[in-house]
Amino acid sequence: MTDPGQLRLLALIERHGSLTAAAHALGLTPAAVTQQVARAERDWKAPLVLRGPRGATLTAAGTLLAGHGRVIDQQSDEAATRLAALLGHLSLRLRVGAFQAAALHLLPPALTALRHRYPDADVSVEDVLSERGIEQITEDRLDLAVIASWGAPPAPPLHVAVHPLLLDPMVVVLPDDHPLAAEWTRDAPLRLEELRDESWVTILAGHAAREQFDRAADAAGFTPKIRFQTASYDVAQALVGTGIGVALVSRLALTGVPGTTHRELAHPRLHRRLHAVTPADPSLTPLVDVFLTLLIDVAEDITATWTVPR
Incomplete structure (x- = not known):
């Protein structure tokens, strides 16, 4: 199997013109590079490097392989550059x-x-x-x-x-003229069964919030009279402001729609x-x-x- 390291070594020898300079570029000793060249010549079954008093040059076979080594170097440099750019982008x-x-x-x-x-x-x-x-x-x-x-x-x-x-508790949103919205009652949490006779604006059937409400109403002993269904707490609060009914809304989703107020819910403490x-x-x-x-x-x-x- 082709060793890419051998191709890169030949490209470095071609570039620098000596085994010593190639060794320095790789962080190796000249002796280690000499051994790698000998191994490469055995593997490729051809002379690859000509050593002389003025350095080293490549044979025709070595020059051919060095061309592929340059491609490997270029691809390695491009990979490093692109990875650095990617990591820099991902970091932000x-x-x-x-x-x-x-x-x-x-x-x-x-x-x-x-x-x-x-x-x-x-x-x-x-x-x-x-x-x-x-x-x-x-x-x-x-x-x-x-x-x-x-x-x-x-x-x-x-x-x-x-x-x-x-943890986002559910609260009861009421028209601000509702009897249960009186000032003297607002600090006391409501029990769900106190709302058994109300008309309700609820989340659409099939949503997890609606399933939670249906289970709680059943546990409180009543079947809610549902006047309107919506997927939006904002829409539910707007409709409560018209006086059409009451709604359970998440505390985080409260918008303070004019004509509405809210009271905390006691048992069961839905959230x-x-x-x-x-x-x-x-x-x-x-x-x-x-x-x-x-x-x-x-x-x-x-x-x-x-x-x-x-």
Whole structure:
């Protein structure tokens, strides 16, 4: 089998005109290079190097092989240059995906802090459904995804890591003229069974949030009267503002729509969990760990402002 090292050695001898200079370029002793030349001549079954008092020259066979050695050198140099460029790009790249509430409330402070630290960072952000976050990481479409889960934490493949960010409680959004929105009641958490006779604006059937609500209502002993279904907490809050009904909305997704207020929910204490999903080994994209730390800090700041039900 052809030894590329022998071809490179011949190219160096041709370039420098001596075994000693070629040895220096390779970081070897002249004796070691002499042995390699002898081995190459045995392997190729032809004389390759002519030694003389003024250095070394190549035979016709040696010159032919040295041409291929130059190609190997050129390809090696190009590979090193392109790899350095790739690693340099990856060191500044960050592709982030998040669902809407996380994109609105978690990402902006973290992105601002990242920009201050790394003004040359190549950052992109896209909307990603929670159920597709792990898939986007697995397929190398994103470097970090923020997802939500309503039950057990997701179980990712071995090469994907899931990092907890925060527990996002569900709250009851009410029209601000609702009897349960009176000032003297607002600090006390509501029990779900107190809302058995209400009309509801809910998340669409089939979504994990809707399944959680349906299970909780069943456990509370009632079947909710559903007036409207939507995939958006923003739409749900807007409809509550019209007086059409009440809704369960994640605390992070609260927008303070005019005509609405909210109360914390007591038993059962419904919530969703937010996670950051990353490659298990993000060493080629170091901004992933930096941004993850910033997200955790932002999550702690947000939850510190939330009222804990008594």
